[in-house]
Amino acid sequence: MSLPQLEYCQARTVEEALELWAKKTKARYLAGGTDLLPQLRAASGTQLTLVDLKQIESLAKIGQAEDGAVSIGAAASVAAVAANATVRKRYPILSDCCLSLGSYPLRNRATVVGNICNASPCADTAAALLALDAIVVATSTKAKRRIPMVDFFQGPGESCLQAGELVEEILLPQATAGGRGHYGRIARRKSVDISTVAVLLSVLPKGQPRHRLSLLSVAPTPLRVFEAEAVLDERGPEGASQAAEIARASCTPISDVRASAEYRRDMVAVLTERGVMTLAQSMGG
């Protein structure tokens, strides 16, 4: 199917992007386009204006920000984030989640910010960003605000961004650096398929809680299971099956072409326990 008629413009600065968005009757920001363009093929209605963000130099960066945080700009590709030396050293779980997204050519184009703005319950990078207490920095013509990752998702395809609000960057705080994790991901194919269910368990060197458990594809949004994290902090690997049961009870999956709700719930429990065991083994205890 071909794409509907559309208008395309390039913004050079964030301010220009916000203005262009505001001037048009129906506008969308364009990053890698790997969600947006396939969605547009199925769409109809009023002509859309795409405001391309990729020429905005300040958004391309991945690097040091204030307070020891690492910034991921809105135009940074999933491949660039996965390969970034600082990300690999300090936030290896984000690198892992990036590498399980789509295919290699797709990751060269798709962005991490686009992945969360699309707000799918299966957004791979969200598993790590939730675990890392990432902060989403969003700007509108009126104000700039910092949104904690746990508050960002509202429902399938729905984030807390207001109309016209633009995500400039995602900040990875220093406090959650140095963690290790196990990303258990079930899909119909090993690659280039969104997850049927995915569970990321990570352990941070310090911080409260030390364990972090994120679930994908089993609720209207990507999910953190704080109650299970507290059990693992308190009981360690002994708490594996209790944590797994809490995780199972906390999700509200649907049945679809990929799997039944029952299967997804069972796999959440299995992958949670597997995560605990794998991490315990790799720590030699």
Place this chain on the structure above:
Amino acid sequence: MQKTITVTVNESVETHQVQSNQTLLNFLRETLDLTGAKEGCNEGECGACVVLLDGKAINSCMTLAVEVDGHQVTTIEGIGDVDRPHPIQQAFLKNQAVQCGFCTPGTILTAVSLLAENPNPNEQEVREALAGNLCRCTGYRQIIDSVLAAAAILPKGGGQ
């Protein structure tokens, strides 16, 4: 809506009027008559449309022609030809990694991009990089062997 773009395709500078909703794939095939890139699924799943954008493999079915204004695109036509095949193309011939050939341009360009980034990949890395290039006929063994064989003889930098 129309727009004028200037893009370097296989080292030739091209200035054309394009429709804003025209994909890069469609621009290459219909406007420039470069039919090496193929339309398989038109939704990012199959890899038949892969070309290099500023040296990196991307799916041209999910990229607009207007987005590549000012950039460099390389298609299979710019990689090698019958008289002077690229080492990866030679390896595909030698290892019989081509049957109908529909997937071959995209697969070879994905491999060119991989080897430029990682000149000595192991088999797992080759498999992961090629996971988005579907082949209905040959079977992946010959394709993977070809990429590994080419990596062994290519100078560092992927020989672009």
